[in-house]
Amino acid sequence: MEKTRYQRGLKNLAEIDGAAGQRVVESLRDIAPDFAQYLVEFPFGDIYNRPDLDLRSREIATVAALTALGNARPQLEVHIHGALNVGCSGAEVIEIMMQMAVYAGFPAALNGLSAARAVFAERGAEK
Amino acid sequence: MEKTRYQRGLKNLAEIDGAAGQRVVESLRDIAPDFAQYLVEFPFGDIYNRPDLDLRSREIATVAALTALGNARPQLEVHIHGALNVGCSGAEVIEIMMQMAVYAGFPAALNGLSAARAVFAERGAEK
Amino acid sequence: MEKTRYQRGLKNLAEIDGAAGQRVVESLRDIAPDFAQYLVEFPFGDIYNRPDLDLRSREIATVAALTALGNARPQLEVHIHGALNVGCSGAEVIEIMMQMAVYAGFPAALNGLSAARAVFAERGAEK
Amino acid sequence: MEKTRYQRGLKNLAEIDGAAGQRVVESLRDIAPDFAQYLVEFPFGDIYNRPDLDLRSREIATVAALTALGNARPQLEVHIHGALNVGCSGAEVIEIMMQMAVYAGFPAALNGLSAARAVFAERGAEK
Amino acid sequence: MEKTRYQRGLKNLAEIDGAAGQRVVESLRDIAPDFAQYLVEFPFGDIYNRPDLDLRSREIATVAALTALGNARPQLEVHIHGALNVGCSGAEVIEIMMQMAVYAGFPAALNGLSAARAVFAERGAEK
Amino acid sequence: MEKTRYQRGLKNLAEIDGAAGQRVVESLRDIAPDFAQYLVEFPFGDIYNRPDLDLRSREIATVAALTALGNARPQLEVHIHGALNVGCSGAEVIEIMMQMAVYAGFPAALNGLSAARAVFAERGAEK
Numbered sequence: 001m002e003k004t005r006y007q008r009g010l011k012n013l014a015e016i017d018g019a020a021g022q023r024v025v026e027s028l029r030d031i032a033p034d035f036a037q038y039l040v041e042f043p044f045g046d047i048y049n050r051p052d053l054d055l056r057s058r059e060i061a062t063v064a065a066l067t068a069l070g071n072a073r074p075q076l077e078v079h080i081h082g083a084l085n086v087g088c089s090g091a092e093v094i095e096i097m098m099q100m101a102v103y104a105g106f107p108a109a110l111n112g113l114s115a116a117r118a119v120f121a122e123r124g125a126e127k
Numbered sequence: 128m129e130k131t132r133y134q135r136g137l138k139n140l141a142e143i144d145g146a147a148g149q150r151v152v153e154s155l156r157d158i159a160p161d162f163a164q165y166l167v168e169f170p171f172g173d174i175y176n177r178p179d180l181d182l183r184s185r186e187i188a189t190v191a192a193l194t195a196l197g198n199a200r201p202q203l204e205v206h207i208h209g210a211l212n213v214g215c216s217g218a219e220v221i222e223i224m225m226q227m228a229v230y231a232g233f234p235a236a237l238n239g240l241s242a243a244r245a246v247f248a249e250r251g252a253e254k
Numbered sequence: 255m256e257k258t259r260y261q262r263g264l265k266n267l268a269e270i271d272g273a274a275g276q277r278v279v280e281s282l283r284d285i286a287p288d289f290a291q292y293l294v295e296f297p298f299g300d301i302y303n304r305p306d307l308d309l310r311s312r313e314i315a316t317v318a319a320l321t322a323l324g325n326a327r328p329q330l331e332v333h334i335h336g337a338l339n340v341g342c343s344g345a346e347v348i349e350i351m352m353q354m355a356v357y358a359g360f361p362a363a364l365n366g367l368s369a370a371r372a373v374f375a376e377r378g379a380e381k
Numbered sequence: 382m383e384k385t386r387y388q389r390g391l392k393n394l395a396e397i398d399g400a401a402g403q404r405v406v407e408s409l410r411d412i413a414p415d416f417a418q419y420l421v422e423f424p425f426g427d428i429y430n431r432p433d434l435d436l437r438s439r440e441i442a443t444v445a446a447l448t449a450l451g452n453a454r455p456q457l458e459v460h461i462h463g464a465l466n467v468g469c470s471g472a473e474v475i476e477i478m479m480q481m482a483v484y485a486g487f488p489a490a491l492n493g494l495s496a497a498r499a500v501f502a503e504r505g506a507e508k
Numbered sequence: 509m510e511k512t513r514y515q516r517g518l519k520n521l522a523e524i525d526g527a528a529g530q531r532v533v534e535s536l537r538d539i540a541p542d543f544a545q546y547l548v549e550f551p552f553g554d555i556y557n558r559p560d561l562d563l564r565s566r567e568i569a570t571v572a573a574l575t576a577l578g579n580a581r582p583q584l585e586v587h588i589h590g591a592l593n594v595g596c597s598g599a600e601v602i603e604i605m606m607q608m609a610v611y612a613g614f615p616a617a618l619n620g621l622s623a624a625r626a627v628f629a630e631r632g633a634e635k
Numbered sequence: 636m637e638k639t640r641y642q643r644g645l646k647n648l649a650e651i652d653g654a655a656g657q658r659v660v661e662s663l664r665d666i667a668p669d670f671a672q673y674l675v676e677f678p679f680g681d682i683y684n685r686p687d688l689d690l691r692s693r694e695i696a697t698v699a700a701l702t703a704l705g706n707a708r709p710q711l712e713v714h715i716h717g718a719l720n721v722g723c724s725g726a727e728v729i730e731i732m733m734q735m736a737v738y739a740g741f742p743a744a745l746n747g748l749s750a751a752r753a754v755f756a757e758r759g760a761e762k
Binding site: 033042046047057058060062063065067068069072075094097098101102103104107121 | 169170192193221223226
Binding site for chain 4: 645687704705706710725729732733736740741742744745746751
């Protein structure tokens with residue numbers, strides 16, 4: 001049932017991205033409510049729900065990809081929260097950013113570190 | 128000492144990327160030998176040598192980033208080998224590709240899956 | 255029901271991308287059968303199924319985006335077929351490519367035109 | 382005559398992008414006046430002047446491409462205005478953004494929706 | 509006069525890209541002859557014709573940009589020819605590729621070096 | 636010795652990027668001090684230290700690449716300072732931006748010109 005995908009997605013979204021994820025969904029209510037539904041259902045109800053890769057590994061993959069792409073700062077911040085929520089340490093997040101210098105260049109890494117600093121500050125933790 | 132970074136890098140490169148990594152270094156001998164050295168030293172002697180993130184997590188990050196960027200197929204194949212060499216299962220690699228559909232679109236995921244298929248075939252394993 | 259999204263998606267995929275789309279789905283059977291399902295369900299069962307934008311406009315958007323991104327040639331070819339299947343003329347596809355020179359540069363436009371030439375040849379029509 | 386391309390371009394720019402386009406041209410006067418001329422002449426005097434694709438389709442292509450690229454927010458906003466000026470509805474713009482989730486990922490779509498929200502607010506229309 | 513831009517462009521294209529540039533223009537005759545004209549007029553008749561930056565610097569900029577973008581191999585090869593035609597040494601081209609590792613990552617640099625190797629071989633010069 | 640690469644890098648960084656480069660290094664002290672070291676050592680101690688390409692050409696390459704990529708505004712501003720510091724005129728920087736319209740599209744060029752305007756203003760020079 002559609003409903004199950006949505007409910008599964010909401011639960012996973014809450015576990016992974018916490019309040020930051022919820023804010024994204026809320027922000028879509030006015031302009032594209034159906035997209036809020038798809039965002040809960042496909043990424044979080046389908047993909048993140050699959051058992052063959054643990055959530056910590058999934059968030060490492062997402063933080064790495066968004067840092068490398070370098071054009072989605074708000075979503076990168078949400079997923080730095082996500083990585084920290086599912087078991088990554090701040091030091092591990094920093095390592096991912098530094099490693100992205102190798103694959104996407106130093107500017108991508110520097111901007112990733114800037115996003116990490118903002119998230120760490122928001123959570124009241126330097127690292 | 129420079130020498131130590133290089134030696135450390137060679138050892139890490141061999142452990143992670145195996146023969147595929149060695150082929151990349153060899154291929155640079157004619158055209159840019161100094162770049163072969165930098166490639167060993169900075170990514171593998173400096174970054175991958177750092178203890179704060181395990182190699183399996185590092186390769187997950189790299190495979191995710193290269194799949195998302197979508198413009199570096201040869202290097203993606205090298206690092207799919209790398210991920211499998213340091214403890215990822217084929218099924219986990221597939222999960223990373225599928226997840227990239229969420230962050231970089233379905234074409235990026237499809238092309239990542241195509242790279243995975245090529246590497247799995249080369250290693251004589253469907254999955 | 256899940257089944258309905260999938261069935262809807264298969265029907266839309268067949269209408270839009272024809273044999274080229276079917277080949278993409280088939281090619282996933284060995285390596286990522288679940289992804290074949292997601293590909294049918296979310297893009298074609300959810301998005302392309304929405305009534306608020308006609309299929310011709312949707313394919314114009316997709317061809318433009320893939321030409322601009324420039325890193326997904328196989329998928330671009332599939333959607334040039336798609337655009338022609340849902341009512342675009344060859345001349346209109348050429349116009350989209352040319353326009354992308356403005357937004358993503360001349361190389362992106364040239365590579366888009368090269369993809370168009372390949373698809374036109376496959377369909378036995380120069381234009 | 383050069384003059385004709387420029388005049389043609391100014392007319393098309395005014396029709397498509399309205400005041401937003403004019404502001405872009407004005408902003409170049411101090412730093413790169415020749416580029417203001419090229420911007421009027423090539424994109425708007427040459428490309429948008431061609432009869433083989435209607436303006437509505439052209440703006441759909443541009444909005445899709447800029448949303449997918451995700452690194453040109455000011456220009457995306459100008460062309461959301463453009464799309465609305467030449468006959469797209471707000472709902473159609475939203476559909477394009479949502480569809481870009483399939484080809485460039487959910488973050489690209491979310492940031493496109495954010496740009497749409499800003500433009501709709503500026504025009505005093507929620508949708 | 510339009511004719512003058514085109515003639516200026518043809519002359520600059522021949523000087524910069526030589527036979528490789530001519531082949532690009534020829535390849536457009538069947539599918540998009542007007543785009544061949546724009547390609548000669550705007551990039552080569554307008555931009556490369558401007559006196560405020562020397563041709564060697566212009567080709568350095570283009571080779572760097574196409575290496576960093578990493579999604580336009582044929583055009584990168586044309587402009588490696590171009591750089592060599594207007595006074596860059598093979599060693600300088602190699603330096604640009606290596607430097608791009610810093611700004612776009614090692615894979616971009618490796619793929620740039622691969623393009624350089626192909627062009628050097630075509631010209632019968634290892635470096 | 637490591638120390639030599641670092642010292643060489645600091646000297647080159649100061650010569651090229653001046654105060655802007657120093658601010659980047661300082662900003663990393665809290666969150667990723669090792670990355671500050673790598674940033675000095677590899678790009679500035681290794682790459683920019685190589686004799687086979689002059690600094691003016693190197694900064695032209697970097698400004699072109701970052702303008703084309705379009706997702707690293709802070710680093711683009713640092714390197715516009717850098718280009719001006721090592722001998723480029725403001726007019727030459729403007730030419731690079733304009734040329735990027737050909738290879739990465741008009742939005743990339745416009746955003747590059749916007750970065751140039753900000754840097755010129757900071758340096759108290761309109762051009």
